[in-house]
Amino acid sequence: MLKIYQDPAKSISERVADLLSRMSVEEKIAQMHALWLILSPDGSHEIRSDQFTGASDPKAVHRMLSLGLGQITRPLGTRSIEPREGVKALNSLQKFFMEETRLAIPVMSHEECLSGLMVKGATLFPSSLSYGATWNPDLIEKVGAAIGEEARAIGCHQGLAPVLDVARDARWGRTEESFGEDPYLVGVLASRYVRGFQGEKRDVLATLKHYAGHSFSEGGRNHAPVHLGWRELNDTFLLPFEMAVRTANAASVMPAYHDIDGEPSHASRHLLTKVLREDWGFDGILVADYVGVSLLYQHHGLAADRAEAAALSFNAGLDIELPGDDCAPHLTQALERGLITMETIDAAVSRILTEKFRIGLFERPYADEDKVVLRTAEAVDLAREVAAQSVTILDNNGILPLAADAKVAIIGPTADDPLALLGDYSFPVHLIHNDETEAVASVVTPLAAFKALLGEDRVKFAQGCYILEERRSGAPVFPGDVDDATSLELASTLSTRLDLIPAAVEAAKAADVAIVCVGDLSGIFQTGTVGEGSDADSLVLPGVQQQLLDAVVATGKPVVVVLTSGRPYNLGGLEDKLAAQVMAFFGGERGGTAIAEVLTGGREPSGRLTLSIPKNVGAVPYFYNHKLKSAGTPIARHFGSRYPFGHGLSYTDFAFEDVALEADTVDIEAGEIVLSFTVRNKGSRAGVAVPQLYVRDRLASVVRPVKELKGFGRVELEAGTAARVTFRVPVDMLNFTGAEGHRIVEPGTFDLMVGTSSADIKLRKEVTVSGKTRRITGAWRMESTCEVVTLS
CATH class of the missing domain: 2.60.40.10 (Immunoglobulins)
Incomplete structure (x- = not known):
């Protein structure tokens, strides 16, 4: 006979209450954290351990799993594994929970979904800045829906996207992950992404992050403190989250790493419970940013140990610790020490179980490994459409669209590098942090696209320079904080080679037009020039790209600069000497095609900036919706923006x-x-x-x-x-x-x-x-x- 919680005819509240009454304390706590495992189809799962997640005792893995588990962290997105094999491995883990644990509670899996589902073989969509530049909510809803379908196909129940951080400081590495600098625009686009991703049934969970104010950190530095009063926090940084909760029924929220006026987000009952649940009516689950609970004792100095850190977060309103089990299992100690109550634990576990019942996980715990469909023609076409609509013409003296018979020199370090079109949470880029590589054959570079459109005989290529000659992991510490007393000298990994510039100059001289492709290589934690943990101290093009541009412009030939990047850059005062300047962000696997189509006139340019491009790094943080006195007294010369929020040119008037x-x-x-x-x-x-x-x-x-x-x-x-x-x-x-x-x-x-x-x-x-x-x-x-x- 079915138990109440096993009977789908019963209400969710009845099922939750029944199951909760049957669970031991240890089984409840097991639902309140994840594990980061390397899964195997034969069930020989191994714990993933590194300096980021720490390590659980491998001998204890089976015992831990026997208690059940709240979530499994990135089962397919952690490493390069064929999707069908990955689903087999996930199903084998799920089979263990359903058949070999006392209560048969299935596990939820989550993956990153910011620039597409971050697993091998999924569609490589453009970055969020590209989404923003389309100014097209309907299109972004379709993007969310397409990513959601790929997530469902691999048995993913929760996607860690979208990012609702309102961009404020272009030096911040995660600027590329944002929709832009306006809270209303961010709120509209994020809400539409959520609606598309979750679908009408909300059977896969979108995750709003990073809640909240993460983008206004000191100096644009990763994890740095945020100095905000309640009014500015509420009106600017909380507004998009409120919109996505109220209008799109977002199912999950992720707190941020930073503190605001000394209070870390992971320990803020005001933000996690009072504002989110009580004021806005949020009814989903709160999941920690990776190691965010640990930081309460490791970095913030708010907790003496793991037990206290866990108590602080779960008392504040957190439901699940990600990505592993660093602190949550110590809740048993927290109970003994009176730091948390069973009522608080029961409330969190009830919310977790509610989501598992609501999405039908108990009735449909397995993914169909024979129906794993990723990267359909429709999804690739959608990625191409987003890239095309996001291409933004900043300046144009009439050179664009290119003349039908123009001979073109394609120059620059990003012209033929597939990784230069991908954001930090694209699968091939993200793997670099683990010193792994992934094939990028599906990515069409600008060089390949121009050759396809114009013909090989009309296109000449010159590398010009490198940004990074070698891609490798290399952040000195993780997640990137050092003590004030630490004397740490970091050698730059940027290339200083100038020997390729003369060939680029000759290529420009032999052409009618030089298209110079410059910008960023995205990568987390200093594996790139932009991205999470890859913050900047200037708005000068990374490496020797400015020297390359100087030399090509000096030829006197018309120069079109194409910037594929995760933040705006100044061009050393050359803006007035260029024939045209184009902002293309990270356009995904069809980004090169989009650039070539727009520049040759095959597509009308419709992209508009969602970031103001500051005149000078001294103006940072700069944003259009500033206060009147932000300009200084009387007016600081470096203040303002040559290319403001909303700017973008067309080929007509x-x-x-x-x-x-x-x-x-x-x-x-x-x-x-x-x-x-x-x-x-x-x-x-x-x-x-x-x-x-x-x-x-x-x-x-x-x-x-x-x-x-x-x-x-x-x-x-x-x-x-x-x-x-x-x-x-x-x-x-x-x-x-x-x-x-x-x-x-x-x-x-x-x-x-x-x-x-x-x-x-x-x-x-x-x-x-x-x-x-x-x-x-x-x-x-x-x-x-x-x-x-x-x-x-």
Whole structure:
């Protein structure tokens, strides 16, 4: 006879209560952590041990597994294994839990899913900055859905994505993982990714990270402290998370490594319980960032030992420790010492079991190893579409699109390096940290793409220089913190070779146009020039790339710079001497194809920056939605951005005209700002306009930004045609965190600005919000809409 928890006809709450009542303390605690194992199809699983995860006693592995397990860490993504074999190995582990443990509780598996499912053979999607540059929420929802389908195919139940960090300091290595610097845009795109990834059934869990404020660290340094007051934290860094929880029903959240004003996120009951669960109604599970619980005693000095660190995190609201079992098993000691209660443990385990029941894991514990389908033609086409829509033209003197008969020199260290198109959480790049390599034959480089489009006879290649001559692991410590007293001299791994530059100069001289491909090689913990733990001290191109660019520009030939990177860079003052400058981010496996198609005119450029490119590293941190006095007194010369948030050029010209408001005054309680205008394509070819609506609060009870994005859209127009665009902005979206720490909407006058970027404003209106100051409580209207009607 079935026990209550084994009966799918019973309610989830009944099943959870029944199972919880049958579990020992040790079995409960086993659900509160993961293990990082090297799985084998024959069941001979080995513990993965290194300086990152620490090590569990291999002799104790079987005993530990006999108690059950909350999650298995990256069963396919840890190493290079054929997906079908990986699923077989995962099924063998699951079979052990289902047939050889007392209660037969299945395990959940998680994988990284930021730039696609991070396993061998999966689609290599572009980076999150590319997602952002599309300004296309519908497209990003499709990306989430495609990645979610690949995750389901390998038995993955939780994906550690998306990243909702609002970019603030371009030196920060993880800038590439963000959607951009605007909280509203990040919130919209992240929410759509979550909806796509989880699907209507929410049968695979998206994970919002890194909660919260991780991107505003001291000096843009990995793990560094964050100095934020509650108002700025809530309005800028928490807003995207709130949007993804409230509007997309996100199933999991991951705290960040840093501390805010001395309180680490992994120990913050205010953030993990009060804000997330009680205020926002989050009903999923909280999983630790890797070794985040351990850092409470190893680095933060908040806990004396593992037991205390575990108690701090789980008392704060954490549910599962990842990636291993460093601290959670010590909860038995924490119980004995009175540091935690059984009620707290039961609450966490109940939430974990609820998710396992809800996704149907007890009824469908195994993945079908004969139906592992990855990297379909449709998924690759989708990756190509994202890459194409994200290519952003920063400058163009008319050289682009390239002339049909142009002879082209393709020059630079990123021109023919497949890894230069992949982000830090792409499978081939991530493996470098373990001194492993993975085939990248599916990646189309810019050189290969231009040869395919133009023909071999019209393309000449010159390497010019290297960024890194050898890719290897090499962070001095992990995860990268050293004591103040440590004298640590790190030799740069950047190439200093200049001997390849003369050949590049000759190639440029022999061509009609020189396309110079420069930028980054992404990689975690100093295996690259950008990525997690690969922070920068300047915005100068890494290595000798600037010297290469100087030499090619000096030839007098037209130079088009293509930057594939994870952060913006300055070009040594050459911006005015270039024929064109193109930002292509990390475009994934079809990134080269996208670049070639856009530059040759096969695709219309529609990418727009979601990061301002600071004029100078001295302006960092710089972002468009700053306060008025950020500019200094009177105005610092290095402040500002030549290429601001929202900027991007087309191959045609658009006129913005006939702006109108439905009403000049709207009610503060339930009002809606309705603003419409016409976009007209004045050029001779089709194009894509990306109108952006910004708002400024003229008078408020606290200091407010100079402008904030509140609406955007994409308008595709044939030559000579026009469309009427209507933005509808709920008054709720004018809220901010007031003096008492709550979201409020105040009456008053607001400037409305429609532009092609945050700096290029084409149309202006003002609207009055009438009524009395209103406190926002519970759910609120968080998104505007954009309606586009083609005019006859």
